[in-house]
Amino acid sequence: MIRVMGIDCGTEFTGFGVVEQNGKSLRHVASGAISAGESGALADRLTHIHLVLCQVIQEHTPSHVAIEEVFYSVNAKSALKLGHVRGVALLATSQNKLPVAEYSPLSVKSAVCGYGRADKNQVQQMVMRLLKLEEAPESEDAADALAIAICHLHTSATLQRQKSGGTIKK
Numbered sequence: 001m002i003r004v005m006g007i008d009c010g011t012e013f014t015g016f017g018v019v020e021q022n023g024k025s026l027r028h029v030a031s032g033a034i035s036a037g038e039s040g041a042l043a044d045r046l047t048h049i050h051l052v053l054c055q056v057i058q059e060h061t062p063s064h065v066a067i068e069e070v071f072y073s074v075n076a077k078s079a080l081k082l083g084h085v086r087g088v089a090l091l092a093t094s095q096n097k098l099p100v101a102e103y104s105p106l107s108v109k110s111a112v113c114g115y116g117r118a119d120k121n122q123v124q125q126m127v128m129r130l131l132k133l134e135e136a137p138e139s140e141d142a143a144d145a146l147a148i149a150i151c152h153l154h155t156s157a158t159l160q161r162q163k164s165g166g167t168i169k170k
Contacts (some may be wrong), residue, residue, distance in 0.1 A: 001020045003064075004019055006145035006151055010036075012036060013139065017146030030059075054092045064099050067100060123144065
């Protein structure tokens with residue numbers, strides 16, 4: 001069994017999702033979105049995100065964390081704010097001594113939907129289907145975080161199969 005926490009960093013909302021895999025079966029453990037708020041000092045908003053991420057890690061004890069890589073942004077100010085949130089997420093992960101994997105948005109969508117240009121609705125629908133959820137996660141940010149966790153589980157399984165299949169036993 002492996003338990004992975006996915007984090008979808010955002011300047012307004014940071015999504016988190018914890019998924020457990022036992023054999024080929026995936027199970028939703030927890031998900032949600034952390035509101036950074038629209039006002040207040042940036043340091044206070046980042047502290048809030050950090051504290052909640054640490055609480056989720058402590059409560060759900062993932063063995064790995066997966067985070068979406070930074071994507072190209074035309075707006076430098078937005079990219080910088082996103083970088084701050086990613087830094088806080090990486091800090092929370094590091095403080096809890098968890099290994100981190102990073103995936104591009106294209107990789108996440110390909111792993112979950114089979115198509116790297118899938119839209120938010122397609123990702124949400126596939127997350128529901130893969131985790132056998134009766135209703136959609138509470139937000140797109142939570143659905144994206146669950147998709148990132150699923151991507152890590154699928155990618156890890158593929159790499160493990162390649163590794164074990166590549167050796168010759170005598």
